[in-house]
Amino acid sequence: MEELRTRVYLHPSFDAALAARKACARASDACSLGATFTTPEAFVADLWEVWGDARRIVSAQERLVAVRAVLARQGAFARTLGTARLLARFVERYAGTRELDQALRGTFPSEDVTPHERAVLDLVRAYQAALDARGLVEAGQAARVLGDVLADGLGADGELGAAGVAHRITCAPGLDMAPAVEQLLTTLGWAREEHAAFAVPAPDEGVEPGLLIPAGATATPAAVLDETMRLVGAAATAPRALDVVVCAPDPRDLYRALAPHLAEAGIACGLTCRVPFGATALGRAWASTCALVEDDARWIAAATDFAYGAFSGMRAFEAQRLNAELRRDRLLTCADARERLRGASPFFAHFETLARGGFEEACRALDAVEACAKEAEGSSPLARPEERGALSALRGLLETARDLAAGDAFPDVVRDVAPTLSVPLSTLALAAPKGEGRQQARDGRQDAPLRVAQLASPQPAQPTSPSFAQTASPQSAAVLFTGLPTPGSLAPRSADAVILADVTDASFPAAPGADALDALARKLGLPTPPDPLDGQRRAFAAAASAARRRFTCVMPLRNEAQEETYPAFAFDEYVEALAATCGSDGELTEEGNALLPGFLARAARRFGEDALVRGMGRTFAAPEGAVELAPARRGVLETLDMADHLPSVAEGARRLPVLSPSAIEAYLGCPYQWFVTRRIRLNELDEGFGALETGSFAHAVLAAFYDALAARGCARVPADAVGWQEASILFDEVFAEQVAAQRTQDPAASSRLVARAEAEVLAVERLREVLRESVRRQARFAPTYAVCAHELEIKPDQGVDYAGARLNGRVDRVDVDAAAGRYLVLDYKGSSERHAAGFPDDADPAAFALPRKVQALVYAQALRGRFDGLACAGALYLGYRAKSDGAFAAGSFDEAAGDLGEFGKDSSRVHMNFARFLDLVEEKIAPHVRALMEGRIAADPASKEACAHCPVASCERRLS
Structure with a gap:
C-alpha cells in the first residue's frame, strides 16, 4: 500500500514547484512519475474541489475587498487600505484554527482581551458571515473541514478516511504555511522536520563570487552591462548559449536601458516581472482622479499628473497651461481643477465616473476609456502590454467589488483596493542586425528595443525556459531581467550566472515583521508567524544557489538621492560565510559601509559616475560626432551682448539701458543675482502668501488711505484725538475695500494677497x-x-x-x-x-x-x-x-x-x-x-542680505 501513495512535493511558489519538477526530470528521478509538485494553498484547493462542499475558496483580492467592505459598515476602526490589509493578513493566516474559532464563539484563554481586540473579532465574524452568504470559504477553514473529516472518517468503508486519501508529503525547507493547512498535512501523515535557524551559505563549490561597486545609482546599469559582456566574452567558445539572470528592484529600468545594447551585440534579453498598477499610465491616471475626487490636499499635483499622462488626451502645451493656471491662482479649488480637466480632457469625465459611480456606471466609464484610448491620435495608451493588463485588472476588481461590496461602499472599496493590483509582464528582445540597435537607441525608441516580441499570455518565466534560451545564437547568450528573488523563486543551479543588482538594505530590509494584531494572536494562543528575516535570508540564498558558474552582487555606494547606502544584513552574512571558507585570505577590509574579504575586495570592479554620458546614455558608449564646448564660467557672458538683452532707448549715438532703481540696487548687491532674478527670471510659478504679497498689499492700502484722506480735504493724518478717531474709521474702511479688491485682481498681473486658510485670515487681521x-x-x-x-x-x-x-x-x-x-x-x-x-x-x-x-x-x-x-x-x-x-x-x-x-x-x-x-x-x-x-555679471555679493533670497543655492560665493 505504501507504493500506491501519491507523492506530493510542496514549494513556496508555482515557479519553484515547476523548477523542482524539471530538476527531477533532468536527473531521471523515477520518483517524479505521478508526483504532484505544487504549493500548500493549491494542494488544499485540489482536495477541496474533490471532497469539499459547494463553497469556493476565496482569492486574495476577494478577501481584501470583503474585509474593506466590512470595514465600511463599522465605526471602531479607520476605513483605510492599511487597516483592511492588516485584517486580511490576520484572517488569511489564522482562519480555520481552533483557537480563533473558540474566540469567535466568545471563549478566550486570556482574560485581558481589550475592547478593541474584541472589535477585531467582531469584524472577523462579520467577514466570515459575508463569505458564507456568497458561497466562499477561507483556505484555512477548508483545510480545517478536510482535516476533521479525514481524521474521523466517513462511513464504514472509509471512503474519505485517512486510508482512502494516502499521500507522502514532502515540504521544501523553510516553507511557510497557515496553521490550519499545516494541521491538515499532519493529518495526512506529514511529519514536520525540525531545522536549525537558517544562515546564508557561501556559494556552491565551483561558483565564482563577484562584486561590482558602482559609485552611485547612475553607474549601476553600466556596471551590469560590463559584467554581462565579460561573461559573454569568457563563454565565447562554449558549445551552448550562456544564460544570465539579472535580479533587480525594478527590472524594467535595467531592461529598457540595456536591451538595445545587448540585442545589437547579438544577445537575446527578456523581462519578466509584475508591474504595480500605480506604475502604469492607467494606474497613475486613476490615482490622480481619485485624489481629485477626494479633494486631496495635493490636488494641484494630481491634476498636473493627470494632464501630462497618456490617458488625458491633452497635448503638452495644454497640460503646461493648465498647470500654470492652477498654480498662479491660489483661490482656485479642487472643484475648479476638476471642471477645467473636464473641458480640456476627453478622458477625465469617464475617470471621474469610474471613481465615483456604482458598478454599472463604472463599467460603462471603463468601456468609454478603452474606446477613447484606442481612437487616440498617435500611439494609443493601450499599445503597451502592461496598460492592457492594467485595464483587465481594473475590470476584474470592479466585478469582484460588485459581488462583495455592493451599495454605497462600492466606490470607496474600489478606490482603496486598486493600488494593490499588479500586472504580469513578459517581454522578449531578439538579437538585432549589426548597427540597428544603436540606431534605435539613438532615435530614442527605448521602450520597444529591437524586434520586441510581446508574449500573448504573460506568465512568470523560468531562467531555464527553453523557449527563452533558444533565442540566443549558439555562441551568444540569453539574459533574463527579473525582480528581486523570493524564497524558491529561482531553482538551484538553473543559470550559468546570476547578477543580484542591489544588495543594499533597501532591497533586503531588516525590518521587524510584527504588526498590531500580534498581541491578539498571542492572547488567543495562536502560533507565532515565522521570522521575516528568515525569508530574506532564504531569498538571498535562492539567488546565490541558482548560479552554476558565477554569482555577482552589485553594491552601489550611494542611492538615487546621493545618500550613502548600507549593505543588507543578508549580504553581510554571505560575506562572513565567504570569509570563513577562505582562511587567511578572508581577512575583512572596509569598502564604503561594508566589510569585505580581502580576495573579494581585490577582485571587485568599481565604477565611477564621472562619465555621465556612458553612465546615463542609452547605448553606454561615447557619443558620435560630439562637439566639445568650452566650460561655462559663472558670471561671464562668452558670446552674448548684454545690451541686446536689456530694454534700452537710443538717443543719437547714445544707447541707454532702461533700469528701475530697484534693479540698480539689486545689481549693486550682487551682479549675478541681478542677472538670475531680473534677466533669467527664475520666478516661482505658485502664487504665494509671503513677504512679496504682503508688501504689495501694504503699499496699496497706504496709497488708497492717503488718497481717501485727500478726498476729504486732509493732506496728512490728524494728530488730535478726534481727528485720529475719524481717520481710524476711514482706514478700516479702506483696508476692508482693499481686502475685497484682492480677489478680483488678475493673479498673473499682480502680487495680490488672498487668504485661504484660517491662519492666513488671522495674519491679514494682524496686518x-x-x-x-x-x-x-x-x-x-x-x-x-x-x-x-x-x-x-x-x-x-x-x-x-x-x-x-x-x-x-x-x-x-x-x-x-x-x-x-x-x-x-x-x-x-x-x-x-x-x-x-x-x-x-x-x-x-x-x-x-x-x-x-x-x-x-x-x-x-x-x-x-x-x-x-x-x-x-x-x-x-x-x-x-x-x-x-x-x-x-x-x-x-x-x-x-x-x-x-x-x-x-x-x-x-x-x-x-x-x-x-x-x-x-x-x-x-x-x-x-x-x-x-559690458556684461559683467560675476557673483560678487556685497553682503549676506544679497544671498538671503538668491535662488542660486550652489553659488561658490554664497555668504552664510
Whole structure:
C-alpha cells in the first residue's frame, strides 16, 4: 500500500514547484512519475474541489475587498487600505484554527482581551458571515473541514478516511504555511522536520563570487552591462548559449536601458516581472482622479499628473497651461481643477465616473476609456502590454467589488483596493542586425528595443525556459531581467550566472515583521508567524544557489538621492560565510559601509559616475560626432551682448539701458543675482502668501488711505484725538475695500494677497493692526510736511536719466513742506533696520562707499527739478512694522533742513550739502551701470542680505 501513495512535493511558489519538477526530470528521478509538485494553498484547493462542499475558496483580492467592505459598515476602526490589509493578513493566516474559532464563539484563554481586540473579532465574524452568504470559504477553514473529516472518517468503508486519501508529503525547507493547512498535512501523515535557524551559505563549490561597486545609482546599469559582456566574452567558445539572470528592484529600468545594447551585440534579453498598477499610465491616471475626487490636499499635483499622462488626451502645451493656471491662482479649488480637466480632457469625465459611480456606471466609464484610448491620435495608451493588463485588472476588481461590496461602499472599496493590483509582464528582445540597435537607441525608441516580441499570455518565466534560451545564437547568450528573488523563486543551479543588482538594505530590509494584531494572536494562543528575516535570508540564498558558474552582487555606494547606502544584513552574512571558507585570505577590509574579504575586495570592479554620458546614455558608449564646448564660467557672458538683452532707448549715438532703481540696487548687491532674478527670471510659478504679497498689499492700502484722506480735504493724518478717531474709521474702511479688491485682481498681473486658510485670515487681521499703528505714527512724523504724491510714476518717455541709465519706476510717496521749499522721498518697507545711509561730518567724499540701500536716493535725485523751487530734504525708508519711533524711519536726510526729532537717528544724518550728496551717490553708481552694460555679471555679493533670497543655492560665493 505504501507504493500506491501519491507523492506530493510542496514549494513556496508555482515557479519553484515547476523548477523542482524539471530538476527531477533532468536527473531521471523515477520518483517524479505521478508526483504532484505544487504549493500548500493549491494542494488544499485540489482536495477541496474533490471532497469539499459547494463553497469556493476565496482569492486574495476577494478577501481584501470583503474585509474593506466590512470595514465600511463599522465605526471602531479607520476605513483605510492599511487597516483592511492588516485584517486580511490576520484572517488569511489564522482562519480555520481552533483557537480563533473558540474566540469567535466568545471563549478566550486570556482574560485581558481589550475592547478593541474584541472589535477585531467582531469584524472577523462579520467577514466570515459575508463569505458564507456568497458561497466562499477561507483556505484555512477548508483545510480545517478536510482535516476533521479525514481524521474521523466517513462511513464504514472509509471512503474519505485517512486510508482512502494516502499521500507522502514532502515540504521544501523553510516553507511557510497557515496553521490550519499545516494541521491538515499532519493529518495526512506529514511529519514536520525540525531545522536549525537558517544562515546564508557561501556559494556552491565551483561558483565564482563577484562584486561590482558602482559609485552611485547612475553607474549601476553600466556596471551590469560590463559584467554581462565579460561573461559573454569568457563563454565565447562554449558549445551552448550562456544564460544570465539579472535580479533587480525594478527590472524594467535595467531592461529598457540595456536591451538595445545587448540585442545589437547579438544577445537575446527578456523581462519578466509584475508591474504595480500605480506604475502604469492607467494606474497613475486613476490615482490622480481619485485624489481629485477626494479633494486631496495635493490636488494641484494630481491634476498636473493627470494632464501630462497618456490617458488625458491633452497635448503638452495644454497640460503646461493648465498647470500654470492652477498654480498662479491660489483661490482656485479642487472643484475648479476638476471642471477645467473636464473641458480640456476627453478622458477625465469617464475617470471621474469610474471613481465615483456604482458598478454599472463604472463599467460603462471603463468601456468609454478603452474606446477613447484606442481612437487616440498617435500611439494609443493601450499599445503597451502592461496598460492592457492594467485595464483587465481594473475590470476584474470592479466585478469582484460588485459581488462583495455592493451599495454605497462600492466606490470607496474600489478606490482603496486598486493600488494593490499588479500586472504580469513578459517581454522578449531578439538579437538585432549589426548597427540597428544603436540606431534605435539613438532615435530614442527605448521602450520597444529591437524586434520586441510581446508574449500573448504573460506568465512568470523560468531562467531555464527553453523557449527563452533558444533565442540566443549558439555562441551568444540569453539574459533574463527579473525582480528581486523570493524564497524558491529561482531553482538551484538553473543559470550559468546570476547578477543580484542591489544588495543594499533597501532591497533586503531588516525590518521587524510584527504588526498590531500580534498581541491578539498571542492572547488567543495562536502560533507565532515565522521570522521575516528568515525569508530574506532564504531569498538571498535562492539567488546565490541558482548560479552554476558565477554569482555577482552589485553594491552601489550611494542611492538615487546621493545618500550613502548600507549593505543588507543578508549580504553581510554571505560575506562572513565567504570569509570563513577562505582562511587567511578572508581577512575583512572596509569598502564604503561594508566589510569585505580581502580576495573579494581585490577582485571587485568599481565604477565611477564621472562619465555621465556612458553612465546615463542609452547605448553606454561615447557619443558620435560630439562637439566639445568650452566650460561655462559663472558670471561671464562668452558670446552674448548684454545690451541686446536689456530694454534700452537710443538717443543719437547714445544707447541707454532702461533700469528701475530697484534693479540698480539689486545689481549693486550682487551682479549675478541681478542677472538670475531680473534677466533669467527664475520666478516661482505658485502664487504665494509671503513677504512679496504682503508688501504689495501694504503699499496699496497706504496709497488708497492717503488718497481717501485727500478726498476729504486732509493732506496728512490728524494728530488730535478726534481727528485720529475719524481717520481710524476711514482706514478700516479702506483696508476692508482693499481686502475685497484682492480677489478680483488678475493673479498673473499682480502680487495680490488672498487668504485661504484660517491662519492666513488671522495674519491679514494682524496686518490691519500693524498698518493702523504705523499710520498713527506717521501722523507725528515730519509734522511740517504734507503728502503730495503717492505711487508717482517715472516712465522712460519722460527722459529721466541717472548714472548712464534711463529710469523707469514708481515712487511710493513724496511729502512736501511748501513753506520751507523742501520735499521728502519716502519708501515703505516692512522694516527699516540697517537702512541708514548718512554721511558723517568728518567723512572723506573720495572714500565714500555706497550704502546697501540706494533706491530712495536714486528717486530723490531723479525728482530734482520735478517740483519747481523745491529742494530734496531726505530719502527715507518707513518701516511700517516698527514697534518704536526710533526704528520707524531710516535712510538719508539733510541735517540743515531740520531735525526729525525722535524719528531721526544720527546714522541717517548727512553732514554735507544734500544735493552734492545725491550727486556723489550717482557718481559712485555710474561705473556699475557701465559694468552692467559690458556684461559683467560675476557673483560678487556685497553682503549676506544679497544671498538671503538668491535662488542660486550652489553659488561658490554664497555668504552664510
